[in-house]
Amino acid sequence: MEVVIVPDAKAGGELIAEAMAALLRRKPDALLGVATGSTPLPIYEALTGKVQRGEVDASKARICQLDEYVGLPAGHPESYRATVLRQVVEPLGLTEASFMGPDGSASDIPAACEAYDRALAEAGGVDLQLLGIGTDGHIGFNEPCSSLASRTRIKTLTEQTLVDNARFFDGDIEQVPHHVITQGIGTIMEARHLVLLATGEGKADAVAATVEGPVAAIVPASALQLHRHATVVVDEAAASKLKLADYFRHTYANKPTWQGL
Numbered sequence: 001m002e003v004v005i006v007p008d009a010k011a012g013g014e015l016i017a018e019a020m021a022a023l024l025r026r027k028p029d030a031l032l033g034v035a036t037g038s039t040p041l042p043i044y045e046a047l048t049g050k051v052q053r054g055e056v057d058a059s060k061a062r063i064c065q066l067d068e069y070v071g072l073p074a075g076h077p078e079s080y081r082a083t084v085l086r087q088v089v090e091p092l093g094l095t096e097a098s099f100m101g102p103d104g105s106a107s108d109i110p111a112a113c114e115a116y117d118r119a120l121a122e123a124g125g126v127d128l129q130l131l132g133i134g135t136d137g138h139i140g141f142n143e144p145c146s147s148l149a150s151r152t153r154i155k156t157l158t159e160q161t162l163v164d165n166a167r168f169f170d171g172d173i174e175q176v177p178h179h180v181i182t183q184g185i186g187t188i189m190e191a192r193h194l195v196l197l198a199t200g201e202g203k204a205d206a207v208a209a210t211v212e213g214p215v216a217a218i219v220p221a222s223a224l225q226l227h228r229h230a231t232v233v234v235d236e237a238a239a240s241k242l243k244l245a246d247y248f249r250h251t252y253a254n255k256p257t258w259q260g261l
């Protein structure tokens, strides 16, 4: 696992967007797994800027979703499908034809979950999966004690996540769906490159447990320790509880430039 400490969220966004652009230059039809929440917004902004300035061609890129609420009416602005279309697909100049996501309004949820896992595999697998992290260490919507081998399936949100996400629903916790579909941890681990961005002091405990704690289902993001190509990008605030922060700074500062992320 590589840990990169950046000065702030904007620098993290720029660094990761450049890694995505480099991937698209090598593989124009790369399948990019995207995440929702506030954290990845600087990535999408930076990548859109690169596309608009002609620094990278994203016209063949394919985008896939990490997770989704269950039971929101189709087209609800806070569904993750609508969010990803608004924040990523449209700004990159893509259409829904380049986009894949699980169907949170399906009548047969287990079938929809299986279909999504199958669709990801049939698409050749995810090339680069962006991840945020919940304050409780979740990735996607894999809450603490999710199986580290889990596949895409339905999950129930913890009280903490309901509280954290109420801000997207007018601050009203009653409006936050209790159930979600999420790529499982086993599914996420099949992506060829995992890139987790965490910013702000509120994520410092979760980051420390993810990077320096034991691999344990109580901290779902700690599964990244078992991935062959996982990059954790953190700003100074989110890095503030890392014991090895100076080592991480040193290794990144001395990294050969050809290596990329």
Ligand SMILES: N[C@@H]1[C@@H](O)[C@H](O)[C@@H](COP(=O)(O)O)O[C@@H]1O
Residues within 6 Å of the ligand: 035, 036, 037, 038, 039, 040, 066, 067, 131, 132, 133, 134, 135, 139, 140, 141, 161, 165
């Ligand atoms: N399902 C999403 C996660 O994918 C995201 O990482 C997390 C953190 O969101 P934020 O980046 O807004 O803190 O929120 C939600 O729970």
